[in-house]
Amino acid sequence: MKLKGIDIGQMASASAVIYDSLREAINAGDLAEGQSLRQDAIAKLFNVSRIPVREALTRLEEQGLVVTQRYRGAVVARQSVEEIAEIFEFRALLEPEVIARSVERMSAATLERARAACEAFAAEREPGRWGDLNRAFHATLYEDAGRPYYLQVVNAALDRVDRHLRAQLVLTDGMDQARREHLAIFEACARRDAVTAARLTRDHILDAGRALIDFLTASRGA
Amino acid sequence: MKLKGIDIGQMASASAVIYDSLREAINAGDLAEGQSLRQDAIAKLFNVSRIPVREALTRLEEQGLVVTQRYRGAVVARQSVEEIAEIFEFRALLEPEVIARSVERMSAATLERARAACEAFAAEREPGRWGDLNRAFHATLYEDAGRPYYLQVVNAALDRVDRHLRAQLVLTDGMDQARREHLAIFEACARRDAVTAARLTRDHILDAGRALIDFLTASRGA
DNA sequence: TCCTATTGAATTGGATCCAATCTGCAATAT
DNA sequence: ATATTGCAGATTGGATCCAATTCAATAGGA
Structure with missing residues (x-):
């Protein structure tokens, strides 16, 4: 509830912001099917650590928008x-x-x-x-x-x-x-x-x- | 794929194990509605850090089984x-x-x-x-x-x-x-x-x- | 030349530590 | 006596660091 600047009210958590951004990017087609989603790259893009990125990717996987394989990274899900x-x-x-x-x-x-x-x-x-x-x-x-x-x-x-x-x-x-x-x-x-x-x-x-x-x-x- | 001991094959991630356990506990009624779910307490119970617990709780929230409020903890969702x-x-x-x-x-x-x-x-x-x-x-x-x-x-x-x-x-x-x-x-x-x-x-x-x-x-x- | 073992880069999952925020209780002022 | 303010404990979100695993390239032998 910081009065300074832009964020009156509830500050959204970083992982929620990243989740929304990625979902929107996939839905808009900015991220093509099969596009690989490296935690590190996304983290640098948003200037955060990999932790919130990981949580966002987990949620996206739950929704079926991305597929993750351990130690191998995540890719935008290819739909048949x-x-x-x-x-x-x-x-x-x-x-x-x-x-x-x-x-x-x-x-x-x-x-x-x-x-x-x-x-x-x-x-x-x-x-x-x-x-x-x-x-x-x-x-x-x-x-x-x-x-x-x-x-x-x-x-x-x-x-x-x-x-x-x-x-x-x-x-x-x-x-x-x-x-x-x-x-x-x-x-x-x-x-x-x-x-x-x-x-x-x-x-x-x-x-x-x-x-x-x-x-x-x-x-x-x- | 460690041959030593119990975990032949794909080792399930800790957060997945915790997610399944909590979900089962809620479904079985072992965790009553309104029961508070402290990350720290659950982490100690499973002998892990709070990170996988947090991810499990996030997924449970997505599924509507728990409700989380920032800095205030998670509780088992009360269903009307x-x-x-x-x-x-x-x-x-x-x-x-x-x-x-x-x-x-x-x-x-x-x-x-x-x-x-x-x-x-x-x-x-x-x-x-x-x-x-x-x-x-x-x-x-x-x-x-x-x-x-x-x-x-x-x-x-x-x-x-x-x-x-x-x-x-x-x-x-x-x-x-x-x-x-x-x-x-x-x-x-x-x-x-x-x-x-x-x-x-x-x-x-x-x-x-x-x-x-x-x-x-x-x-x-x- | 071709096939296999090895090694190092890349990548993720988790542990530990730090910052931000909420809650409850006590001390104080009216 | 009651309301307000300040501080300590509790709790979560995130950063940094470490361990485990995979993949590709490379060296070695037949």
Whole structure:
């Protein structure tokens, strides 16, 4: 609670900062699959010792974003197409449930923020921000579900495929389709039509999954 | 790979051992909710420094089993009835999917092991082992689903309510009902009736959940 | 020339020590 | 008598150092 300078309130621990940075770097694609993550190098980068780096890497491994082998270092996890397909199927099961519950309880304020998020996503020109805005839109829609555990699991699943989701949006008409589908989902929410919102969410996920799988099999197979 | 003494093969890291021990102790109820977990005390118990203990506690916190506050120590997480109810609802959504897929692919060997696990559970007299045997039975049934991510999520959810599940089995007729429902589920699997197996699994989880919630509201409310 | 044993660099896991912060109790002022 | 302030003990997060292990390159022999 130092009043001097920037850090009013709770000072985040170094390992938490490093964890967030690494996760964001992996999700954004700045760290490619198979990229090796040396504790020492990361520690120097953040001007800390290897201890908090190690804790961050342990947490990332728990989440499946990196793979560590003792005495051999950590690398960004390489995900198989089967793995990615499974996670999309998982999301298609879970997220319709979440949005259905959320729609039934959604406040006017949340709905207004969802509209803003939907428009911000549709209007954004910079592909580097599409991933974040996409996620922000969905996060807003799920906000009022009153199901914290579901949300935690959904977010963990999203973290695992975020980098691929971002890549998929940049594809040919991935963004166009996402714009259309987002609008339809939002309108269903605005009408308080939980069943339709759930169905559209499911279709949205399955569409994106199919497009992504096609892209990956094409690019990896070649 | 030291040939001297006990540790042939891969030596598990100390933090992994401590993590497993603490998790098991929490799940078994040896560490009650609210019990404080001092790094120093645990370190002395395992004859290690506080570093691996800290990493273990971080992982447990990530899994929601403990709550840590800086400079104030960690305590075993206290779970609200709402939280527990949510996790049972979550399991009721997920596990039927898993068992349905698994039944369609189940090998004869797995089915035989499931029969053995079912009988071992039904025959066990020692309440202290019911929790493990229960989980072993379900794990065997889910084994051939070919959905590693689903299984990981299911296991994480089970870890979060394991101690309560164990408590529920020891209740009045919790064990009797579990025996009957397990047998029914197993028979559906043996008939390759995926739809029935899924429905029975869902009912099994919801039944256990209701019984547990009733018990908790009664014992906590009083 | 080719294959194998050895040695040193690289890398991680853990121990010990230090800095920062919180809690509780006692001393003091009003 | 009560509230406030200061100090000591307790507790955690991180830095530095050490031990254990792996990998690659190199020297030696057939």
